Amino acid sequence: MIxxxxxxxxxxxxxxxxEVAIVGWIHRRRDHGGVIFFDMRDETGLVQVVYNxxxxxxxxxxxxxxxxxxxxxxxxxxxxxxxxxxxxxxSGEIEIIAxxxxxxxxxxxxxxxxxxxASVGEETRLKYRFLDLRREAMxxxxxxxxxxSHSLRNVLNEEGFLEIETPLLTKxxxxxxxxxxVPSRTYPGSxxxxxxxxxxxxxxLMASGFEKYYQFARCFRDEDLRxxxxxxxxxxxxxxxxxxANDIINTVTRMISKVFKETLEVxxxxxxHLTYAEAIEKYGTDKPDLRNPLELVEVKDLFINxxxxxxxxxxxxxxxxxxxLCIPMGGSLSRKKIDDxxxxxxxxxxxxxxxxxxxxxxxxxxxxxxxxxxxxDESIIExxxxxLDVKExxxxxxxxxxxxxxxxxxSALRDLVxxxxxxxxxxxxxxxxxxxxxxxxxxxxxxxxxxxxxxxPRCSIKELIKDPLLALTDAYxxxxxxxELGGGSVRIHDHEMxxxxxxxxxxxxxxxxxxxxxxxLALKHGCPPHAGLAIGFDRLIMLMTKSDSIRDVxxxxxxxxxxxxxxxxxxxxxxxxxxELHLKIQDLNKET
RNA sequence: GGACCGGUAGUUCAGUUGGUUUAGAACGCCGCCCUGUCACGGCGGAGGUCGCGAGUUCGAGUCUCGUCCGGUCCGCCA
Numbered sequence: 001m002i003x004x005x006x007x008x009x010x011x012x013x014x015x016x017x018x019e020v021a022i023v024g025w026i027h028r029r030r031d032h033g034g035v036i037f038f039d040m041r042d043e044t045g046l047v048q049v050v051y052n053x054x055x056x057x058x059x060x061x062x063x064x065x066x067x068x069x070x071x072x073x074x075x076x077x078x079x080x081x082x083x084x085x086x087x088x089x090x091s092g093e094i095e096i097i098a099x100x101x102x103x104x105x106x107x108x109x110x111x112x113x114x115x116x117x118a119s120v121g122e123e124t125r126l127k128y129r130f131l132d133l134r135r136e137a138m139x140x141x142x143x144x145x146x147x148x149s150h151s152l153r154n155v156l157n158e159e160g161f162l163e164i165e166t167p168l169l170t171k172x173x174x175x176x177x178x179x180x181x182v183p184s185r186t187y188p189g190s191x192x193x194x195x196x197x198x199x200x201x202x203x204x205l206m207a208s209g210f211e212k213y214y215q216f217a218r219c220f221r222d223e224d225l226r227x228x229x230x231x232x233x234x235x236x237x238x239x240x241x242x243x244x245a246n247d248i249i250n251t252v253t254r255m256i257s258k259v260f261k262e263t264l265e266v267x268x269x270x271x272x273h274l275t276y277a278e279a280i281e282k283y284g285t286d287k288p289d290l291r292n293p294l295e296l297v298e299v300k301d302l303f304i305n306x307x308x309x310x311x312x313x314x315x316x317x318x319x320x321x322x323x324x325l326c327i328p329m330g331g332s333l334s335r336k337k338i339d340d341x342x343x344x345x346x347x348x349x350x351x352x353x354x355x356x357x358x359x360x361x362x363x364x365x366x367x368x369x370x371x372x373x374x375x376x377d378e379s380i381i382e383x384x385x386x387x388l389d390v391k392e393x394x395x396x397x398x399x400x401x402x403x404x405x406x407x408x409x410x411s412a413l414r415d416l417v418x419x420x421x422x423x424x425x426x427x428x429x430x431x432x433x434x435x436x437x438x439x440x441x442x443x444x445x446x447x448x449x450x451x452x453x454x455x456x457p458r459c460s461i462k463e464l465i466k467d468p469l470l471a472l473t474d475a476y477x478x479x480x481x482x483x484e485l486g487g488g489s490v491r492i493h494d495h496e497m498x499x500x501x502x503x504x505x506x507x508x509x510x511x512x513x514x515x516x517x518x519x520x521l522a523l524k525h526g527c528p529p530h531a532g533l534a535i536g537f538d539r540l541i542m543l544m545t546k547s548d549s550i551r552d553v554x555x556x557x558x559x560x561x562x563x564x565x566x567x568x569x570x571x572x573x574x575x576x577x578x579x580e581l582h583l584k585i586q587d588l589n590k591e592t
Numbered sequence: 593g594g595a596c597c598g599g600u601a602g603u604u605c606a607g608u609u610g611g612u613u614u615a616g617a618a619c620g621c622c623g624c625c626c627u628g629u630c631a632c633g634g635c636g637g638a639g640g641u642c643g644c645g646a647g648u649u650c651g652a653g654u655c656u657c658g659u660c661c662g663g664u665c666c667g668c669c670a
Contacts, residue, residue, distance in 0.1 A: 048629090
């Protein structure tokens with residue numbers, strides 16, 4: 001059966017006079033009693049179909065149609081009469097005078113309107129996702145996603161990368177996020193884990209002689225969700241043998257640039273490289289938004305001998321910092337706004353938010369307004385004004401305390417202020433963060449890898465063991481507009497180095513053997529030097545579509561509590577299924 | 593695990609210090625009218641477990657507690 005001869009959105013003046021058949025949904029209907037207009041919608045767009053009463057049967061049928069009915073319409077294309085052209089519609093110069101109408105399917109009254117003017121809550125959208133996805137905004141997001149994935153594959157294939165799939169039913173990895181587990185029927189009491197990433201497999205593939213690997217890898221992490229985090233997500237996973245960090249960085253820079261050009265017609269200019277240490281110093285974060293011109297200034301040294309305890313204590317403590325964030329013309333911020341900012345930094349653990357309003361910098365202390373100024377010596381103030389280079393009308397915020405708290409709170413404040421005062425200077429600002437430390441001390445007090453335990457330190461085993469916290473790595477993160485898009489590293493390919501790292505992390509040999517003995521074994525059998533990276537595909541699309549949430553670029557996403565409102569997953573299993581899997585459900589009421 | 597915001601008609605929302613109308617509006621829906629609209633228009637109509645459960649009160653959409661759902665964030669996400 002031939003449904004259609006033409007697509008709705010593609011019919012134009014050239015087709016005038018032709019008999020056409022179109023299919024699609026009734027996007028909107030306008031029933032004037034004596035004449036009925038339908039805007040018919042298919043993948044390509046809209047076209048107006050006109051039903052006249054002289055064709056009685058068809059007209060009666062059209063009267064019975066409602067929004068989102070699925071129709072097959074036949075008719076003659078004609079140029080619209082004088083004065084009825086719609087310039088907002090691609091096909092607005094023509095219309096179809098209907099001669100025949102077949103209703104292919106009806107539709108219940110919609111739970112929400114699909115046009116771009118109506119706003120709908122996310123709960124309703126997710127429950128009726130099939131309708132939500134019909135909306136123009138979602139259509140264009142999902143279509144861009146497909147276009148980008150196509151473009152990425154093209155680039156990677158052109159560069160000689162080979163797409164290889166790795167298992168979803170696999171084994172729990174060491175540390176990291178909580179795993180999603182799948183019970184084994186054939187091994188009672190045993191479980192597969194869904195991969196948090198294909199890290200170990202891709203390194204194994206390097207040992208297998210596939211020198212350039214990539215995969216659109218589905219990854220699973222059972223952790224609490226955020227606007228940019230879903231329990232299952234897609235990574236563009238890349239690994240190459242016989243390359244160094246710069247090879248990977250260059251390849252990925254080329255790839256991202258090309259994809260932006262091909263899909264958005266955007267030229268990403270340069271990708272500056274910042275060291276981890278620089279990024280923390282200037283922005284308080286390892287994923288700075290470089291569209292934002294604001295920078296933190298370290299003013300710790302000025303307060304070493306101050307009487308003002310709030311500042312002098314951190315000034316004399318090694319794991320503390322005092323940073324200033326100067327907002328040009330920020331003096332106009334209301335008291336209320338400053339209070340809001342104070343509450344805001346409080347969520348990151350800051351005890352307060354000191355500030356100085358600059359009325360007239362030439363007057364020194366007298367030209368300033370601040371609740372803290374009376375506690376600070378004139379001489380310190382003078383030095384402060386010089387090093388911050390403040391101007392009339394500015395406001396300076398201060399963070400003083402533990403490094404982590406100051407960095408977390410001021411980096412977040414930097415983003416918020418830029419948003420509130422509309423300070424962003426460009427549309428796109430990619431960058432690379434390099435020279436990550438190998439380890440850090442986590443809040444638990446334990447030494448943990450910044451990236452992962454398979455990242456190669458730059459130093460020798462001897463130096464590494466001597467002071468692990470000093471070791472830097474060839475790890476690199478790509479950051480776009482303040483979002484960590486992806487990251488990677490040069491990997492350890494020497495089993496002795498790998499053992500040394502595991503030892504520092506207190507992962508004993510038995511545990512290592514049990515969890516990833518196969519990788520260590522592969523390292524011992526001629527594994528080449530290799531490096532790679534993974535990019536968060538969903539986040540990339542979120543940025544490219546300027547969406548506020550990753551959910552808007554995933555066809556069927558989960559809610560913040562990791563459920564699917566359309567399918568109602570997760571759901572209970574039957575007792576037969578549980579028996580087969582040797583599982584028993586605890587009495588849920590008995591818990592606690 | 594924690595903080596905060598929200599939940600009222602199909603949808604998006606309003607609902608005053610707790611009480612006066614029968615809990616409203618817009619859009620949608622249904623009916624009638626309308627031959628050039630394009631977010632058509634006009635007239636009329638239907639539509640509510642105020643998320644759920646307790647409590648305070650003479651009286652609760654409104655206050656309190658608990659709970660569920662959605663969202664933002666902290667923790668968490670090597």
